[in-house]
Amino acid sequence: MIIDTRVCVGCSACVYACKSENEVPVGYCRDWVVQETNGNFPKLSMENRSERCQHCDNAPCVTYCPTGASHYDEFGTVQINRSRCTGCKACMAACPYDARYVHPDGFVDKCTLCHHRLEKGMKTACVSICPTGSLHLVNFANLTADDKAMMAGKEVYRQKAHAGTEPRLYWISASNKPGA
Numbered sequence: 001m002i003i004d005t006r007v008c009v010g011c012s013a014c015v016y017a018c019k020s021e022n023e024v025p026v027g028y029c030r031d032w033v034v035q036e037t038n039g040n041f042p043k044l045s046m047e048n049r050s051e052r053c054q055h056c057d058n059a060p061c062v063t064y065c066p067t068g069a070s071h072y073d074e075f076g077t078v079q080i081n082r083s084r085c086t087g088c089k090a091c092m093a094a095c096p097y098d099a100r101y102v103h104p105d106g107f108v109d110k111c112t113l114c115h116h117r118l119e120k121g122m123k124t125a126c127v128s129i130c131p132t133g134s135l136h137l138v139n140f141a142n143l144t145a146d147d148k149a150m151m152a153g154k155e156v157y158r159q160k161a162h163a164g165t166e167p168r169l170y171w172i173s174a175s176n177k178p179g180a
Contacts, residue, residue, distance in 0.1 A: 054167030
């Protein structure tokens with residue numbers, strides 16, 4: 001997934017779409033929006049970031065899950081098998097992104113990248129609803145010309161890349177404002 005912070009307005013439509021699509025309980029969320037101020041006065045900038053599980057290629061949550069509940073699916077995304085999850089929180093402790101929570105029913109939950117929609121060839125709920133088009137679902141193993149053009153010449157980063165998790169979510173920095 002590529003998240004273009006240059007056009008995200010922080011409306012949280014992605015959060016509400018996810019909650020509705022995935023029946024996330026009140027008081028919990030699988031994705032969220034962070035607003036970050038950068039720079040020093042008078043040269044300040046604001047970056048809105050839609051965040052969620054990074055679906056890492058080297059996910060510590062998968063490594064440290066003692067039951068195998070946290071696993072990779074056929075798309076290479078990180079999923080949780082609710083029936084195998086004991087709620088021990090080992091995966092939560094291992095995740096450097098704080099992307100998981102304990103569901104009221106006792107299992108750990110997180111963003112699934114709408115696995116049920118991907119199976120049907122559909123976009124995720126968050127990508128489908130985003131009014132500014134800041135969320136893009138891409139296949140990094142097979143980038144299209146449009147995907148490459150979107151990232152060309154821009155500051156693209158991954159969160160906590162130094163952790164060695166190989167996160168699959170990329171952000172286009174707000175310092176690359178359109179027209180700047």
